[in-house]
Amino acid sequence: MKIRLIVFYLYSGMCFCQISDTINRAYVAVQNYDIDPLTIKKVEVTNISDYVGSYHFGESEGESDLEIIYSNDRLFARIEYSDWENDTWVAKSVRQSIEYSNGVVSIDKAFYELYKCTETSYLTLNQGVKGLGSSYVEEEEGKICRYVQFNPNTSIIIPKGQYPEASFVKLSVDDLEQYTKSDLKIIRNEIYARSGYVFREGGTMNRYFLKQQWYKTVEKRNEINLSEIEEYNVNLILKIEQNQ
Structure with a gap:
């Protein structure tokens, strides 16, 4: 019995030392911007759609925005950033792998949970604001x-x-x-519809998109400009359609 008590006291002392020597710190985006760790709290119950939004990372030349949307039962993520090319800043977009499981998202092998501000602090961090939280120990x-x-999280x-x-x-x-x-x-033509493309009057796509409240046409078809992402997807979908 005495041995057990000694072991218990030693174990308790070790736990106490470990707790007393542990320092909790928190910061926004980069370590230069410290915040009180008590002003953010992990959200215990989340849904997959709670992660939709735009999240800012880094500062100065290392700045980027992680953007996430939820569609057709899946999350899609991309990194938006600027790169210096030929004496000018060029906006770039790169897709990121993203998975959701039990309240945690894995983005390009990094893990994040949803946190919420419990009180207003650090400039625009208002009470109730949610965001991505990643933790590590040093x-x-x-x-x-x-x-x-x-x-x-900011609007997207x-x-x-x-x-x-x-x-x-x-x-x-x-x-x-x-x-x-x-x-x-529909997926392929929806890309054009978002830019206001005028479909053939009376055609299947014309009838379909006229029923969509968001669909607004433009006067001239030659004003339609697709992004690099959209052009890529149009060509990919055409290839798949031709092989079906």
Whole structure:
């Protein structure tokens, strides 16, 4: 019995030392912007759609925005950033792999949970604002430091329609294999419809999109300009349609 008590006391002492030597820290986007860790709290119950939004990372030349949308039971993510090319800044967009499981999202092998501001702090971090939180532990001068990086969620413009992902990221064959030929035709033409394309009067696509409240036509067809992402997806979908 005495041995057991001694072991218990030693174990308790070790736990106490570990807790007392642990420092909790939090910051916004980069370590230069510290916040009180007590002002953010992990959201215990989440839905997959709660992660939709735009999240800012980094500062200065290392700035980027992680944008996430939810469509057709899936999350789609991309990184928006600027790169210096030929003496000018060029806007770029790169798709990121993203998975959701049990309240955690995995983005390009990094894990994030949903956090919420419990009180107003650090400039525009208002109470109730939600964001991505990633945590890690480091040892500093013999003490354990637990860091939480908080990236607040800002508004995001989601492309209109039933398949917004076709104007958001470059799709893959795997993304599209679940759809029928009729579905693919709608996905492809929805890309044009978002830009106000005027379909042949009385045609199938004309009748379909006139029923969509968001659909607005432009006067001249030659004013339609597709993005690089949209052109890529149109060509990919055409190839798949031809092989079906």
